[in-house]
Amino acid sequence: MIWIDTIIQGVLLGGLYALFAAGLSLVFGIMRLVNLAHGDLIVFAAYLILLLVSLLGLSPFLAAILAAPIMFGVGWALQRHVLNRVLGPDILPPLLVTFGLSVVLQNALLEGFSADSQRLPAGEIATASVQMGGLNLGVLPLLTFASAILVIVGLNQLFYRTELGRAFRATSDDAVTAGLMGIRPERIFATATAIAMLVVTLAALYLGMRANFDPNIGPARLIYAFEAVIIGGLGSLWGTLVGGIIIGVAQTVGAAINPEWQILAGHLAFLIVLLIKPRGLFPRAVD
Amino acid sequence: MSLLQTHSLTAHYGDFQALFGVDVHLDEGETVAIIGANGAGKSTLMRSISGVLTNGTDQVRFDGQPIGDLGADEIMARGVAMVPEGRRLFPSLSVEENLLIGTYGRKVSGHWSLQTIYDLFPILKERRNHPGTALSGGQQQMVAIGRALMSNPRVLLCDEISLGLAPVVIKDIYDAVPRIQEAGASLIVVEQDIGQAMKVSDRVYCMIEGRVTLEGTADTLSREAIHDAYFGGAAA
Numbered sequence: 071m072i073w074i075d076t077i078i079q080g081v082l083l084g085g086l087y088a089l090f091a092a093g094l095s096l097v098f099g100i101m102r103l104v105n106l107a108h109g110d111l112i113v114f115a116a117y118l119i120l121l122l123v124s125l126l127g128l129s130p131f132l133a134a135i136l137a138a139p140i141m142f143g144v145g146w147a148l149q150r151h152v153l154n155r156v157l158g159p160d161i162l163p164p165l166l167v168t169f170g171l172s173v174v175l176q177n178a179l180l181e182g183f184s185a186d187s188q189r190l191p192a193g194e195i196a197t198a199s200v201q202m203g204g205l206n207l208g209v210l211p212l213l214t215f216a217s218a219i220l221v222i223v224g225l226n227q228l229f230y231r232t233e234l235g236r237a238f239r240a241t242s243d244d245a246v247t248a249g250l251m252g253i254r255p256e257r258i259f260a261t262a263t264a265i266a267m268l269v270v271t272l273a274a275l276y277l278g279m280r281a282n283f284d285p286n287i288g289p290a291r292l293i294y295a296f297e298a299v300i301i302g303g304l305g306s307l308w309g310t311l312v313g314g315i316i317i318g319v320a321q322t323v324g325a326a327i328n329p330e331w332q333i334l335a336g337h338l339a340f341l342i343v344l345l346i347k348p349r350g351l352f353p354r355a356v357d
Numbered sequence: 358m359s360l361l362q363t364h365s366l367t368a369h370y371g372d373f374q375a376l377f378g379v380d381v382h383l384d385e386g387e388t389v390a391i392i393g394a395n396g397a398g399k400s401t402l403m404r405s406i407s408g409v410l411t412n413g414t415d416q417v418r419f420d421g422q423p424i425g426d427l428g429a430d431e432i433m434a435r436g437v438a439m440v441p442e443g444r445r446l447f448p449s450l451s452v453e454e455n456l457l458i459g460t461y462g463r464k465v466s467g468h469w470s471l472q473t474i475y476d477l478f479p480i481l482k483e484r485r486n487h488p489g490t491a492l493s494g495g496q497q498q499m500v501a502i503g504r505a506l507m508s509n510p511r512v513l514l515c516d517e518i519s520l521g522l523a524p525v526v527i528k529d530i531y532d533a534v535p536r537i538q539e540a541g542a543s544l545i546v547v548e549q550d551i552g553q554a555m556k557v558s559d560r561v562y563c564m565i566e567g568r569v570t571l572e573g574t575a576d577t578l579s580r581e582a583i584h585d586a587y588f589g590g591a592a593a
Contacts, residue, residue: 244445246409252430252463253458
């Protein structure tokens with residue numbers, strides 16, 4: 071029974087990693103941009119929520135709803151005024167710019183909020199649990215996992231059921247021809263990054279309620295997100311969820327065997343998947 | 358006044374000059390063919406008009422407005438749609454999605470809709486859920502034409518719609534042209550296939566090395582004049 075419990079906890083943790091990864095996957099899928107500041111943007115959003123919580127005395131959930139449009143605007147402006155300038159046939163400039171952004175964000179947060187660990191006050195929900203078939207499941211991990219599924223369903227609907235989604239895919243295929251359809255690629259890219267920042271806000275909410283955070287934890291979240299995206303296969307959102315679950319399960323099982331092995335086990339699982347399936351579990355047919 | 362005209366249009370790719378002062382015009386309801394050998398600048402002319410390449414403001418005028426320096430999205434929104442050379446369907450989109458995306462930047466009601474496109478090319482209705490690039494070359498060309506028509510453009514630019522297709526398929530494609538003309542669009546048809554071009558057009562321009570060397574109505578130009586213009590006078 072203890073093993074089943076461990077694995078279920080790992081699956082639920084995978085939901086959080088999928089939330090970290092979904093925004094990264096979205097941006098990469100549309101504009102082939104690897105955003106090295108993604109983890110730091112999650113931490114930035116967590117501090118934004120924290121600020122709203124402490125200034126306005128709101129619950130983290132309400133604060134996240136307020137933070138979402140702000141992050142949407144941040145994403146739009148970041149893409150429009152910074153990242154669009156460096157997108158091109160060469161993938162190095164955007165990598166360098168997002169790497170620089172990562173350093174800037176970490177230091178700005180350090181300056182503004184100090185290196186102290188912070189946490190979003192989740193109240194009773196942080197410790198609440200429900201009984202399910204003999205297992206005690208935390209309400210917060212369940213909420214996180216449900217949110218990840220909702221985000222992925224939502225993004226898939228957006229991609230495959232809406233005009234904006236068609237424009238995303240068309241621009242990703244061929245930006246010049248997309249222009250002939252009246253699509254302005256810079257705007258599509260800005261919209262995509264803005265939507266990715268909505269997912270980032272949600273990820274930040276659950277990250278901040280689940281554990282402590284400080285200005286320097288961004289890069290580690292980025293690595294989990296990367297691993298989830300790559301295990302799943304680039305461009306597949308459901309694959310990203312599976313990738314997140316594999317890492318989450320590996321980490322909890324590793325930790326159950328020996329607490330020192332938690333992080334290592336996750337990375338090992340990633341390497342094993344890469345060895346067996348170098349293109350990930352669900353690679354997109356095109357590319 | 359013409360619906361669309363270019364005035365001393367020049368275009369460059371880096372240091373290479375592809376167009377040297379091209380003047381063409383297209384009147385409302387007219388179909389104009391532009392013929393010429395490979396490298397004559399026909400496609401560059403289409404790319405300049407459609408805004409893929411930007412030019413001097415006044416070098417292209419549409420409906421009395423200068424549009425030379427506008428981007429492709431703005432020109433498309435004003436009603437100039439292009440069927441690009443090589444079809445350029447979106448591989449991630451199904452046939453129907455490829456058609457639907459043709460209205461992204463311009464939604465005006467008119468003759469053309471999914472239904473009327475499917476009437477024009479019935480095979481596309483059967484294949485509506487296939488990926489666009491899983492179709493045969495001729496069917497892909499039908500999708501590319503349908504995609505451009507979906508925005509009910511006032512001017513339709515067709516860049517080598519017969520390229521790489523078998524003669525019987527070319528005939529199928531060109532059979533659709535009169536119905537496109539009847540629906541009210543003015544056309545510029547770029548072709549290497551002179552016979553096809555002459556059949557559907559009112560006037561013809563012939564280009565060599567970035568310049569217009571011959572202009573006339575389709576019924577008054579002799580084969581010799583076209584031959585000279587096409588290959589340069591020396592070859593005659």
